[in-house]
Amino acid sequence: MSLTQHKPTPAETAFREAYEALDASGGRAQSWAAFAEQGLPHKRVEEWKWSDVRQTLRQPRSQSGAVESDISPAQAFGTAGAAEIVFANGRLIGEPELPEGAVLHRQDEANPPGERESYPLAALAGALTLETGAYVLEINGEVSRPIRLRLISEGEGAHHLRLSVVVRENASATILESHEGEGAPYANTLVELDLQRNARLKRYIIHQGSADVVNTTTTLGHVAERAGYHQAILTFGGALTRFDARLTCEGDETDIRLDGAYLLDGQRHADLTSVVDHRGEGSVTQQVVKGVVDDRGRGAFQGRFDVARGAQKTDAQMQHHALLLSERAQSNAKPELMIFADDVQCAHGNTVGALDENALFYMRSRGIDAASARALLIEAFISEAFAHIPDDVQEEFIARSREWLEKK
C-alpha cells in the first residue's frame, strides 16, 4: 500500500505537490517519506476498517488558505474564562497570553523522530504542517488556570498542525480543546505529549462542526513515572472523525483516563481509537466510552491495552457501550487486552443495544412525555463517560449533549 506500490490517489498526489512546495527542513522529509510509504489509510487496513480515510478524501485538496473572516468568539468552554491559544486552518492567530508556568514556542525538532513516522496521518501532519517543526506548549509549573486551545477549520482545503505538549517534572495543567469546523475542510492534527515524572495533564476535548468536516487527530504520548494524563472527548462527528491516542506508559504508577462520548446523527461518523502500552509497574488506566447513534450515523471504538511482561500490578479497565436509536445506525467496537504479565487486573466490557423500552414506559407512567423520557435516559447513559471531569467542564459537556438531544 505504499505510494510506490499503488497508484497514488488524486488526494495523495495533491499532498505530494503541497509537500514539494514547502522547504524540506525540520524533519519534514523524513515524515513525508514515511507517509509516502504508507499512503492514506483505508478500510482494508485492519486498524482503519471502520474509518476509510482514502475513500473519504477522494477529491484532491490543496493546502487551506488563511481564515479570512474574523474569528468568532469561542463556542466551546465559553464560560471557562481561560487563556486562549487559537489556530485557524493550521495557523497560529495572535499572540497567546498564557498564564505563568506555560509558554508556547516553536521548535524545529521535537520528540524523538521515528514514532510519528509509524502512523500515516501523524507522518502526514509532520510533512505538511505549515510552520516547519512543531509548536511546543511547555508547562513548567502548576498552572491552575485552564488553557483553552481552539482549532478552527473552514473552507475546502486541507491543513495540518503539529503541536507538542511538554509537561515538566511535577508540573500540571488543564487544556480545554475545541475542534470547530465549518464548510468541508480536512483538519489533520498531531499532538505529541511528553509527560515527565509526576507531571499531570488534563485534556478535555469538544469536537463540534458541520457534517462535511473531516477531522483526524492523532495523539502520541509518553508518560513517565507517576505522571497522570486524563482525557475526555465529546464528539458530534463529521464526514469522518478519528481521535486516535497512543500512549506509552514508561514509568511505574502512571494514572491514565481516556473517556469519551460520540453523539451522531444524519450520516455522521466518529471513531475513537486508543492504545495504552503499560511498561512500568502499578499503573492504573481507566476508560469509559459511550456512543449514541441515530439515523444513519456510524460510530467506532477501538481500544487496546498492552501490558508488558514486567508491568505487574497494572489495573486497566475499559468500557464501551453504545445506544442505537434507529434501525440503520451503526456502532462497531473492538476492545482488546494484550497481557504479558501475570499479576494484573484488566477487564473490558462492551455492549451495543437499543433504549430500554421498559424503562421508558416506567418514566412515562410517572407523567414524563416520551421525548423527555428518552432524553433523560440517554443523558443518564452518556453522563457516565463524563463522571470524572471537573464540575464546570462537565457542565459544558452535559449542556452540549443536552442541546443535541433536544434537537431530536
Place this chain on the structure above:
Amino acid sequence: MMLKIDNLHVSVEDKEILKGLSLEVPAGEVHAIMGPNGAGKSTLAHVATGRDGYEITDGSITLKGEELTEMEPEERAAKGLFLSFQYPLELAGVPTLTFLRTALNAQRKARGEEEISAPDFMKKARAAAETLKMPMDMLKRSLNAGFSGGEKKRMEIFQALILEPDFLILDETDSGLDIDALKVVAEGVDNLRNADRGMLVITHYQRLLDYLAPDKVHVMAQGRIMDSGGPELARALESEGYDRYLEDAA
C-alpha cells in the same frame, strides 16, 4: 365512579389474557384483587396505565368518567393514575429527585397548574421520606439503582406520596418487604387514603390487607373477576386456595 372497567378483553401476541373483565372502584374505597399466578393481574395493571404490546379487542377503562384506552401513559398519569410496579425499574444515572420533580412538574403542566418550586418540592420529599422512614441518602442516588427488592417497593410508595395520584394500582407492593417494612409501607399507603381517592391493591397475602382493611376483595382467575366479597373472602382464600375458581372455569 372513580375507576370503571367494563368487559375488558386483552390479547398479547394473539393470546387472550383478559377475557371480559369488569370491575368498579368508587372514590374513597380500597379494593383488593387476589388470584393465582398468571391470572392476568399485572396485565390489567399494565393495560390500565398504557403499556405497549397489549391489544384491547373489546371493552373500556374509564377514570372519573374519562376513557383511558386511547391516552398515552403520561396523559393517564396527569389524569391521576399511578401504578406501583410489581418489578420497579432501575434507572442508572437518573437522580431520584430530579426524576420525580420532572414527573411532578410534567403532570402539573399537563393539568394547567403551576410548577412546584424547588424548596416546596424538597419539603414534600422530606416529609414523604419521614413517613416511609427512608434515609435522605437513598434519595440522592440514581432511581432504584442497586436498591434491594424491598427498597424498590418502598420507593414506589415514596413516588406515590410525592405525585399524590387520584387512583393507585399497587401490584404486589407487599412482596419482598420484610415485616417491619410492610408495616411502614402500609402506613404510607394508608396516609394517602381519603374520600377522593381510590385504590386497587393486587396481592397474594392477607398481611397487607390486615393493615389496609379493603372495602372489597375480588378474586381474579383466567382473565376474569370470578368472585367478589368483603374482607372475609380474602381469609377464606388463605385457607382454601383458588381450586374452586379454577374448576369453575374449566
